[in-house]
Amino acid sequence: MSRGTLFDKVWQLHTVGTLPSGQTQLFIGLHLIHEVTSPQAFAMLRERGLPVRYPQRTVATVDHIVPTAGQERPFADAMAEQMIRALETNCAEYGIRFYNIGSGSQGIVHVIAPEQGWTQPGMTIACGDSHTSTHGAFGAIAFGIGTSQVRDVLASQTLALGKLKVRRVEMNGSLPAGVFAKDAILHIIRKLGVKGGVGYAYEFAGSTFEAMNMEERMTVCNMAIEGGARCGYVNPDATTYAYLKDRPFAPKDSDWERATSWWESLRSDPDASYDDVVVFDARQVAPTVTWGITPGQGIAVDEAVPRAEELAEEERPLAEEAYRYMDLLPGTPIAGTKVDVCFIGSCTNGRLSDLREAAKLASGRHVAPGIKAFVVPGSEAVKRQAEAEGLHEIFLAAGFEWREPGCSMCLAMNPDRLVGRQLSASSSNRNFKGRQGSATGRTLLMSPAMVAAAAIRGAVTDVRTLLEPQR
Amino acid sequence: MSKILTVEGRGIALAGNDIDTDRIIPARYLRSISFDGLGEAVFADDRTQQADHPFDAPHFQGARILVVNRNFGCGSSREHAPQALSRWGIQAIVGESFAEIFFGNCLAIGIPCLTADADTVEQLQRTIVQSPETILTIDLEALQVRLPQQSLPLALAAAPRQMFLSGHWDATGQLLANIEAIRATAARLPYMG
Numbered sequence: 001m002s003r004g005t006l007f008d009k010v011w012q013l014h015t016v017g018t019l020p021s022g023q024t025q026l027f028i029g030l031h032l033i034h035e036v037t038s039p040q041a042f043a044m045l046r047e048r049g050l051p052v053r054y055p056q057r058t059v060a061t062v063d064h065i066v067p068t069a070g071q072e073r074p075f076a077d078a079m080a081e082q083m084i085r086a087l088e089t090n091c092a093e094y095g096i097r098f099y100n101i102g103s104g105s106q107g108i109v110h111v112i113a114p115e116q117g118w119t120q121p122g123m124t125i126a127c128g129d130s131h132t133s134t135h136g137a138f139g140a141i142a143f144g145i146g147t148s149q150v151r152d153v154l155a156s157q158t159l160a161l162g163k164l165k166v167r168r169v170e171m172n173g174s175l176p177a178g179v180f181a182k183d184a185i186l187h188i189i190r191k192l193g194v195k196g197g198v199g200y201a202y203e204f205a206g207s208t209f210e211a212m213n214m215e216e217r218m219t220v221c222n223m224a225i226e227g228g229a230r231c232g233y234v235n236p237d238a239t240t241y242a243y244l245k246d247r248p249f250a251p252k253d254s255d256w257e258r259a260t261s262w263w264e265s266l267r268s269d270p271d272a273s274y275d276d277v278v279v280f281d282a283r284q285v286a287p288t289v290t291w292g293i294t295p296g297q298g299i300a301v302d303e304a305v306p307r308a309e310e311l312a313e314e315e316r317p318l319a320e321e322a323y324r325y326m327d328l329l330p331g332t333p334i335a336g337t338k339v340d341v342c343f344i345g346s347c348t349n350g351r352l353s354d355l356r357e358a359a360k361l362a363s364g365r366h367v368a369p370g371i372k373a374f375v376v377p378g379s380e381a382v383k384r385q386a387e388a389e390g391l392h393e394i395f396l397a398a399g400f401e402w403r404e405p406g407c408s409m410c411l412a413m414n415p416d417r418l419v420g421r422q423l424s425a426s427s428s429n430r431n432f433k434g435r436q437g438s439a440t441g442r443t444l445l446m447s448p449a450m451v452a453a454a455a456i457r458g459a460v461t462d463v464r465t466l467l468e469p470q471r
Numbered sequence: 472m473s474k475i476l477t478v479e480g481r482g483i484a485l486a487g488n489d490i491d492t493d494r495i496i497p498a499r500y501l502r503s504i505s506f507d508g509l510g511e512a513v514f515a516d517d518r519t520q521q522a523d524h525p526f527d528a529p530h531f532q533g534a535r536i537l538v539v540n541r542n543f544g545c546g547s548s549r550e551h552a553p554q555a556l557s558r559w560g561i562q563a564i565v566g567e568s569f570a571e572i573f574f575g576n577c578l579a580i581g582i583p584c585l586t587a588d589a590d591t592v593e594q595l596q597r598t599i600v601q602s603p604e605t606i607l608t609i610d611l612e613a614l615q616v617r618l619p620q621q622s623l624p625l626a627l628a629a630a631p632r633q634m635f636l637s638g639h640w641d642a643t644g645q646l647l648a649n650i651e652a653i654r655a656t657a658a659r660l661p662y663m664g
Binding site: 013014015016017019020021022023025027029036037039040043048050053054057064065077079080082083086120122123128129130132143144145146147148149151152155156157158159160162194195198199228230251258259262294314317318321411412413430432433434435437439440 | 506547646
């Protein structure tokens with residue numbers, strides 16, 4: 001059993017008690033809600049005549065269903081309009097802060113909470129969205145929940161949970177040029193498997209993660225869930241504090257000093273014990289691309305789609321299913337695979353640093369003929385800042401579309417969808433069958449820079465071949 | 472809330488590992504403020520692409536016990552997935568393993584997810600496919616699935632098992648019973664000030 005880790009300390013501090021079932025009742029310090037998984041929870045609350053227990057610790061935005069081409073109300077999609085209205089009504093009635101479209105702070109829930117300074121070290125955070133693991137980048141224990149649990153948190157600000165084991169996922173060394181945080185986590189999931197993390201919290205430790213900025217750490221923690229881990233986190237440090245300082249809802253003045261010393265006390269002890277430790281070498285990580293139908297089916301961009309006989313026996317049935325669905329031949333190099341759509345955005349890679357890396361690649365180049373390429377900022381703030389830096393002009397000049405903030409084609413609950421068997425190069429987090437809005441649509445996951453490279457070449461491309469030569 | 476001691480009924484076998492919640496209920500069916508109507512849409516895309524999909528097979532209609540393989544329900548946290556299965560008629564699931572959020576969502580709406588080893592699951596699936604009329608009994612007290620000729624062992628962690636047996640699988644009331652302890656916990660957290 002783990003001892004002395006940040007996970008153990010935060011868990012202990014937030015434990016309300018032990019329930020008759022033996023589960024822990026855990027206090028949730030921050031509850032993030034959005035339009036998809038909350039309306040049924042509010043309906044259940046009303047049925048029982050219960051109030052929202054801590055509305056001041058509940059924060060709402062709208063992200064999944066918002067159109068990204070134009071956001072005039074009412075939305076053209078009547079169901080989407082009904083969903084945003086339900087959220088508006090629920091937030092107004094229960095006194096919940098709501099970052100609506102046009103507020104200047106709307107965006108993907110996992111992008112805006114850190115931006116506003118809501119996400120802080122040592123908190124427990126829950127949201128009806130599996131990528132809540134993102135907030136672990138700040139040293140918070142953050143996990144996705146279902147709608148009945150959204151109801152439980154609204155009603156009691158607590159959850160019934162079983163304690164997780166803690167695996168230290170250590171990576172050391174510098175990522176090579178052209179290799180990004182997205183590649184690091186795709187590499188880890190490839191090695192540990194999509195269910196390797198079941199029952200675990202992942203502590204991302206070691207010099208590679210320590211050297212990452214907060215946006216890169218968010219990308220890594222965002223995809224902890226894709227490796228089966230319920231949450232992932234990085235111990236808070238000077239990088240964390242520098243990001244949070246002066247954010248609207250970060251502690252101010254004398255509270256700041258108190259907060260940072262508390263945060264320091266939560267870091268995993270040097271002699272902490274873990275249930276498991278795995279160690280990776282950053283120099284072994286290459287630009288990584290998925291070829292199959294789970295995020296674990298990834299390969300380096302200079303590798304070939306694995307043949308069934310190269311895989312462990314238990315991986316073969318899923319590989320066979322993936323060959324058929326993806327229509328990619330085993331043994332064929334993934335580089336050079338023609339793509340149709342290139343999507344830069346999502347809670348994994350819709351932040352400013354992602355757009356900067358993609359713009360660097362796109363600058364002075366042009367999207368290949370016949371390719372639909374579009375960039376969806378993760379929030380109104382990301383969009384504003386990107387435009388202040390002129391990134392939108394680079395994208396537009398290169399032939400990318402420049403959109404309004406939202407979840408967009410990551411899960412295609414809005415009009416952004418693949419059509420038929422289109423193949424997309426996507427900076428998002430899931431390559432599941434049908435994920436991007438077409439029942440037969442296909443997704444290759446990769447870093448934003450790799451998506452930009454794919455857009456320019458019209459095919460999967462090793463981003464390193466487009467980098468400026470080193471002087 | 473009602474106790475769930477046993478679930479009895481015909482089975483439906485769904486083969487395959489890592490079946491994610493996007494497949495159980497594709498995202499476009501989430502564009503609603505209620506869970507109504509999800510039952511008809513369960514596995515919507517898979518069913519259009521697979522002519523003999525188990526959820527369309529006439530002999531599996533009315534089945535209550537779903538038998539799956541490894542890592543069932545991975546991916547999105549959408550409770551819409553177990554809601555869709557439940558509204559189709561599924562009352563219990565047996566599989567080699569389940570994704571955690573999916574497992575928790577099933578627990579919250581009263582669908583026991585029990586595990587069994589690969590051989591047991593395969594045997595169950597074979598039996599169901601060969602004789603769809605077979606009545607299975609999932610016994611949460613004895614932790615076994617009973618077939619006409621034999622019983623096979625199942626596993627379920629102590630906490631969720633206790634919740635089903637005691638009828639406390641709906642957490643809200645239990646959580647609210649500790650309101651003083653909730654306040655006390657909040658009071659010792661620096662950021663709650």
